[in-house]
Amino acid sequence: MQAVIELDNLTIRLGQRTVLKGLKGAFSGRSVGLLGPNGAGKTTLLHTLLGFHQPAAGTGRVFGYDIQSEIKKIRHLVGYMPENDSFIADMTGIRFVRMMAELSGLPPDLALERAHETLFYVGLGEARYRQLGTYSLGMKQMAKLAQAIVHGPRLLILDEPTNGLDPPARQRMISLIKDIRATGETALILSSHLLRDVEECCEEVMILKEGELVVYCNLEEERKANRKFLELEIIGDTQPFVEMAERLGCECAVHGTFRIKMVLPEQVQIRDLYVLAASKQIQIRKLNYKRDSLQDIFLKAMEGYRGSLQA
Amino acid sequence: MAVYKHNYQAYTGPLTTSSLRFLVLTRYAYQRIFSSRIFLALFLICFLPPLAAAVFIYFQHNARILQTLQIPIEELVPIDAAFFRVFLYIQSFLGFLLATLVGPGLVSPDLTNNALPLYLSRPLTKRDYALGKISVLLILLSLITWIPLSLLFIFEAKMSGLGWMWKNIRLEFAILAGSWLWMLVISLLAVALSAWVRWKPIAGALIFGVFIVGAGFGTLINTVLFTQWGTLFNIGALMEIAWKWFLQGEQAPGQLPLWAVFFGLLGFCAVCLMLLAKKLKAYEVVR
Numbered sequence: 001m002q003a004v005i006e007l008d009n010l011t012i013r014l015g016q017r018t019v020l021k022g023l024k025g026a027f028s029g030r031s032v033g034l035l036g037p038n039g040a041g042k043t044t045l046l047h048t049l050l051g052f053h054q055p056a057a058g059t060g061r062v063f064g065y066d067i068q069s070e071i072k073k074i075r076h077l078v079g080y081m082p083e084n085d086s087f088i089a090d091m092t093g094i095r096f097v098r099m100m101a102e103l104s105g106l107p108p109d110l111a112l113e114r115a116h117e118t119l120f121y122v123g124l125g126e127a128r129y130r131q132l133g134t135y136s137l138g139m140k141q142m143a144k145l146a147q148a149i150v151h152g153p154r155l156l157i158l159d160e161p162t163n164g165l166d167p168p169a170r171q172r173m174i175s176l177i178k179d180i181r182a183t184g185e186t187a188l189i190l191s192s193h194l195l196r197d198v199e200e201c202c203e204e205v206m207i208l209k210e211g212e213l214v215v216y217c218n219l220e221e222e223r224k225a226n227r228k229f230l231e232l233e234i235i236g237d238t239q240p241f242v243e244m245a246e247r248l249g250c251e252c253a254v255h256g257t258f259r260i261k262m263v264l265p266e267q268v269q270i271r272d273l274y275v276l277a278a279s280k281q282i283q284i285r286k287l288n289y290k291r292d293s294l295q296d297i298f299l300k301a302m303e304g305y306r307g308s309l310q311a
Numbered sequence: 312m313a314v315y316k317h318n319y320q321a322y323t324g325p326l327t328t329s330s331l332r333f334l335v336l337t338r339y340a341y342q343r344i345f346s347s348r349i350f351l352a353l354f355l356i357c358f359l360p361p362l363a364a365a366v367f368i369y370f371q372h373n374a375r376i377l378q379t380l381q382i383p384i385e386e387l388v389p390i391d392a393a394f395f396r397v398f399l400y401i402q403s404f405l406g407f408l409l410a411t412l413v414g415p416g417l418v419s420p421d422l423t424n425n426a427l428p429l430y431l432s433r434p435l436t437k438r439d440y441a442l443g444k445i446s447v448l449l450i451l452l453s454l455i456t457w458i459p460l461s462l463l464f465i466f467e468a469k470m471s472g473l474g475w476m477w478k479n480i481r482l483e484f485a486i487l488a489g490s491w492l493w494m495l496v497i498s499l500l501a502v503a504l505s506a507w508v509r510w511k512p513i514a515g516a517l518i519f520g521v522f523i524v525g526a527g528f529g530t531l532i533n534t535v536l537f538t539q540w541g542t543l544f545n546i547g548a549l550m551e552i553a554w555k556w557f558l559q560g561e562q563a564p565g566q567l568p569l570w571a572v573f574f575g576l577l578g579f580c581a582v583c584l585m586l587l588a589k590k591l592k593a594y595e596v597v598r
Contacts, residue, residue, distance in 0.1 A: 050432045052593040072329070072434045080432035086425045095339075102335045103433045105326035114322060121319060147429060152322030176319075185321040 002064060003028045004155060004187045009058030012048055019044045021211040022058060031181045033198030034191040035298055036208035042191045046157050050080055079153030081144045083160040089133035093124055096132055097146050104151035118150045122176060138169035158190045162197050177201045199294045207298060222297060230262045231290050236282030244276050329434055336443030344413055353412060357405045361459035364398055365466055372470040390467050392558045395482050398460060399554060403493050406452045414501025415514035417444045423509050431593040441587055448498035457490035485557035493550055496576060499583035506590035522547050542567050543575040
């Protein structure tokens with residue numbers, strides 16, 4: 001399977017600051033979530049893939065095309081939805097999307113047809129003859145999505161697509177992204193601060209920290225690989241309970257004052273925990289089986305990815 | 312796909328030639344420009360002088376009309392280099408007004424609305440973008456400078472015969488070279504200022520300002536330092552010297568050498584291009 005993105009020691013310097021530090025890897029997922037704290041280099045990476053920044057060292061490829069020497073070919077294949085407001089305020093929605101389609105190479109008549117279809121698809125059909133300046137924030141986000149997909153790109157780059165959206169609008173955006181992903185014709189890169197967006201839309205996740213790639217994983221495989229653990233909420237003295245559980249062979253981590261994460265060895269049953277709790281006059285108020293969520297994966301990455309159960 | 316089928320579908324149809332795609336920007340700019348009545352009125356006024364010139368040429372070659380109007384032929388202005396120079400001046404001035412009206416609105420709305428990332432994430436380079444915007448003015452100015460003047464030349468050649476045409480063929484080259492030099496100067500200045508000054512009236516005033524302040528500064532240098540080199544700052548004067556040389560092949564004594572005139576004008580164009588290139592970025596990098 002051809003890699004969508006390949007990074008070969010990609011280094012980006014903006015002024016005196018090295019924003020991306022020798023990123024390496026081949027990413028072939030159909031939908032990749034790009035995560036990282038502010039200033040981690042997510043947007044810089046997206047901009048570099050679009051040819052907005054020149055690498056200080058190394059290079060990258062999108063669908064096998066070099067980001068320095070073949071950027072025009074890459075831009076033929078890519079649709080980009082920027083994070084900030086980007087449009088011409090005194091243009092109508094239909095004119096704006098049509099112009100963007102024509103700039104991507106569609107003939108004028110087909111561009112007009114696609115612009116109509118795309119605006120209906122994103123739910124702006126009724127508002128397509130209104131000026132973009134009069135659109136609400138949610139409508140502007142949809143207009144940005146429309147211009148990014150109007151030419152049917154093979155790679156769709158979405159930078160914070162749910163920024164500033166209310167819950168119904170966010171849900172609509174997420175379902176559109178999922179729908180585009182489901183066609184199998186377009187690969188996605190979604191950069192977001194919202195882990196839930198990435199969890200819902202992406203199969204793979206790439207986590208950047210201080211310009212370095214710290215995690216690249218398949219979310220589903222990661223979830224399966226992670227050990228199932230118990231999350232307990234107790235009332236009583238936590239410490240003796242944890243000590244006794246550890247003597248039974250459990251791996252424990254105290255989380256807050258009364259919360260304990262616990263991995264049970266095969267020979268220990270939940271019944272044993274209740275017996276233990278009763279002997280110490282401790283109440284178990286809540287007990288759930290859990291697996292690591294994306295949030296856990298993200299937090300581990302931020303801590304240095306120690307690979308063991310952390311509180 | 313019909314509009315009621317709200318499914319996402321990839322595009323698999325034909326694509327336009329990528330080398331001419333910058334003209335999409337030009338076409339969309341025209342749709343906006345021609346919706347202005349002020350522009351439309353000025354644009355139509357620009358065709359009146361060439362129309363009047365065409366009527367004049369026709370009269371000059373029609374003895375019956377001259378007889379009816381009782382105008383002696385020897386009192387009419389001859390159709391020569393001086394005649395075309397006057398019309399080149401008039402059309403260039405009208406072109407300057409058009410550029411002042413249209414130019415400031417070409418790039419500034421894109422920068423104000425942060426639209427450059429959208430343009431530059433498509434198969435469109437910064438050069439294509441700049442070319443698309445400059446072409447708006449180049450095509451518009453062509454329509455009122457070298458095209459009508461060349462038509463006048465052809466009309467006069469038709470009325471006077473091929474002999475006149477071969478004798479004055481220099482005029483046609485002069486019209487083309489003089490018009491294109493002026494168009495380049497004014498278009499690059501207008502687009503560069505549009506990229507730097509986001510408020511349209513100020514950008515329009517600055518186009519006038521570059522000519523007026525430049526002329527004043529140049530005159531000051533010439534007067535204080537007893538030299539002619541201050542003229543390099545006076546774009547209007549440089550253009551006048553160039554036009555005169557193009558049309559009549561002569562230069563007034565005491566003026567700047569021709570190489571300096573062309574160096575000054577091309578240097579001015581280069582500065583405008585540099586200013587434009589500095590602003591045309593998908594994102595400003597905060598250093």
